[in-house]
Amino acid sequence: MxxxxxxxxxxxxxxxxxxxxxxxxxxxxxxxxxxxxxxxxxxxxxxxxxxxxxxxxxxxxxxxxxxxxLAPWVRAPRPVVSALVAIALVVFYIAAAPAIGFVPASLVVMAVLMLTLRTRPVTAIAVSIAACVVIQQAFGRLLLVPLPRSEFLGFLW
Amino acid sequence: MPILAEAFALVFQPYVLMVILASAAFGMFVGAIPGLTATMATALLVPVTFFMDPVPAIAAIVTATAMAIFAGDIPGSLLRMPGTPASAAYVEDSYRMTRSGRSEEALGACLVFSAIGGIFGTVVLVTAAPVLAEVALKFSSFEYFWLVVLGLSCAIFVSPGSVPRGMISLIIGLFAATIGIDNPAGQPRYTFGNVELLAGIQFIPAMIGLFAVSEVLRSVVSGADTPAVEAGGKKGIFTRQWANLKRYPLQTLRGSVAGTAIGALPGAGADIAAWISYAVSKKFSKEPKKFGTGHVEGLVEAGASNNGAVSGAWIPALVFGIPGDSITAIVIGVLYIKGLNPGPTIFINQPQLIYAVFIVFFLANIIMLPMGWIAIKAARTILSIPARVLMPIILMFCIVGSFAINNTPFGITLMLIFGVIGFLMEENDIPIAPAILGLVLGPMLEQNFVTSMIKADGSFLAFFERPIAAGLGLFTIAIWSIPLVIAVLRRRRPDAARAA
Missing domain, CATH: 1.20.58 (Methane Monooxygenase Hydroxylase; Chain G, domain 1)
Structure with a gap:
């Protein structure tokens, strides 16, 4: 546009x-x-x-x-949907993370966006889990950023 | 000489050297994570320094800061997420170099010229600290006003694309900076009853949104089916820099001098220094059109400038106890805790400690080279990840980085809003950089403008009555008017030719 x-x-x-x-x-x-x-x-x-x-x-x-x-991407439905999914996932994180915790919320954000971008499901889920744990350990444990906790994943902190 | 020997003895102890090494790794780690800044690295170190003697405590902070400022260039260059506003000045060039397979040359230039600028700043700190600090203390609100206007003007004229679109970007940034209660009358502006907006727009989430989230969105709409960047450019961290140094010696010197001088001004830190140096570099370059397209010249000058400013900021901090930037503001607190009351007397009472600090500065800038090399090599693996896998992870880093600033989800909301704004701006060829600088310098501009107007009783002539202010003012006006004059002359020339 x-x-x-x-x-x-x-x-x-x-x-x-x-x-x-x-x-x-x-x-x-x-x-x-x-x-x-x-x-x-x-x-x-x-x-x-x-x-x-x-x-x-x-x-x-x-x-x-x-x-x-109008840019070419505006006319095709897929890029528009992908962009809207990316924005919606951030909104989802803001709303859901305080309730369900950082790990499940971030897992959903990364995995769903990867799947939207046509990453193979196994790769998407495996990479999302790995990235999620690394980010949680780096920010939550090492740098003491108070990321929202999940009751059932308390051992990660 | 015995004092210098004593200072060397204080620094070259296994414990102090280990502290320097550990802080270097810590600073590199924090600086390389998008959203975490050099200031945050310093703040995180403060509780640790409580348990140390003065020299290792200061050494830890000096080393971590120098590393973090350079490491901020790593996400900037690889992912277009500048770690600090100072890195934002040349992020477009370094990112485009990465996109064309020259990531190691770009990061190598940032590393080597940061070290050169840092060492130059340290030499000046050692030799001319008292003299420079005296000049800096003569700056009043009039001089600061012009300095800020100069920085903002540079942002418009150095940004790629048309000048009017650069101005639109600046207006967006300046307007965003007016939000909140931090204004001369202390009245909430554009907060719409939101308590979090009272504190204003935090520039880190805004910067992450404008640069990184907009890039994620662009990648998403373009299908994200290509590798994040092209492979290649395996050499160049150090090998290409000798050629760059031989090609741009004047730029290196100019960046180092300007950075150190600007850093020495209280309140004007590495951010303004990098922007002004980048603008000066483009102005005097033989290839100004290449700036913003992946040209190393701006990186050389602005890279030397921002680390020069880090050293320069210590001049007023040590000599007068006035912080040059947010990092030295924290450092002054640490100095007091350690019984090293900053001020002219520290040079008389404890000269060996001051010399030890100087030695640490040299060590920090030298150790930056091998540590930076390791960090660049490690970060390079990021480049081989396909964009469809990398972009969601970057988005997550953006979310966590924005959250980490104030530990509230509001930072994430800001990031998202600015991400969409940044995406729309770039769709319309509106450069992002002036908006960032407007946001960072807006409060300083307002404070100095209103203070000056009150002091001058509304007279604009007062802005030119002091010699330094007049010089800066005339220079700023020249920057705005010279392109206009050139445009008018160019338009007249064809007319004259046609008439002949």
Whole structure:
């Protein structure tokens, strides 16, 4: 999904205006003309100027490029599904790891993604188990990162 | 001379040498794991140093830090996951070199020129520490403001692709940096009632998302059916570097000098140093178009610069007790615990300990070469794994690395959001690097800008009233205006030719 300069310029302009409007509600340091809104307002002005300049240049150049160009992967269902699976697996980890623990959650994330990418099932499961144990030992045991624990796998810690 | 002999005796003891070796391995391990930083390596070492004498305690920290800063280049080069923002400056070049089968040359350049920069910084630390620290102390908010603007400008102009798209990236980074309560008025901004957002956007999860998760997503949509990288390039860790040194002597020197000088400025560490050096390298290069496509020149200069800055950061730390970066901030605490109160008196009261620290610096940068060689050789096996197996494991490392920063799942959420943003940015040819620098330097820019405006009572002229500030300001304006002037002149030339 590729935007041309005209569309990107418009997006930047709208974002700039939105940031500026939202920054109007921020308070200043008591007795000063500067405060929480100063930086967002400066960024907004920068964005508005950039947006206008991009729109101007695109209009002058005739904006020959299509406004929205779809990458080849967008048209094929498989890459889109794979990308969505990858994102969904991270969401699954965030939701499930505190309840079921690091080891089962990470095993699911790695094995399912490998299978989605057409790795042979035996390889996917074997590599996932090995990687899972190595990561748990390195982070959980050696570096003392408090990874979510599983009741039945307490011996790993 | 007796003091120097005493310092040598303090360092060259079996126990101290063993501590140096063990800390080197530890620093290399922590730095090479995506998501874990040199600062984290230092923080993890602090409890261990409680049980040591001053010299081995400082030696452990110095060695682990130097190793971790270099080791941050390993995941950057192999997996496009820079270990530190400093490595992010040249990650595009080192990663593309890896993709074209030149991983060992890329990592070798990072290793050798890091060591050269580190040794140069140490020589300066030994010889000119008090003088440089005095200059650094003259920096006020005006100078820091220009220094930050200079760093941000460099990020835009060095990034591949068009300048407007680089600016979009910078806006994304600067906006993300405004989130949270850490602002001049202490008012929550864009937190939407989320308590975790009050602390702002952590740059490590954001960086992992923008660089690594976006790469995983890209690999996933492209089918991930090819090996992660091409094989080849078995030689080059050291053999190619002699040729690089002969080819780029000026770049090596310039990177080392700039890195040490910038590192000596309190608060301006290896991150800004690497970005500015990379930009300078591109600006003065005979082949600027090759930058960002797998060209070693930027690696040479910025690699020397960031390790030069690591040594340089110790100058204000030792001489005035002012930390040059987050690592030296921790070190100052350790120095106090050990009874080594940093400041001018330490050179008078315990000179043998300071010289011992200097010797450790040299040792750390020398030992980096064999340790780095082993780490690169070990890491190379990663390259032979097919992408469809490697990418899910990388995703898991990203998740754990993002979690490890604050030990909350919120880091993983941030990583995912920035991963999707990074993927969409790259689909639209928007470079990622300026967003990272905007995120890292945004708070510093805001603080120094607002402080300066209050001091100047709203007058912009005050930004040019102090000599160093004026110099930095004019240099920054020149960086912005020279390309415009060149573009106008180029446009006029064909018109004039047509008129003739």
């Amino acid at each position: 590729k935007f041309n300069d005209l569309l990107l310029g418009l997006l930047v302009l709208v974002a700039g205006v939105a940031i500026y409007v939202s920054a109007l509600g921020f308070t200043d340091i008591p007795g000063q003309a500067y405060g929480a809104g100063t930086m967002p307002r400066a960024i907004a002005l920068f964005a508005v100027c950039l947006g206008l300049s991009m729109i101007g240049r695109a209009v002058v150049a005739g904006a020959r490029m299509p406004r929205l160009e």
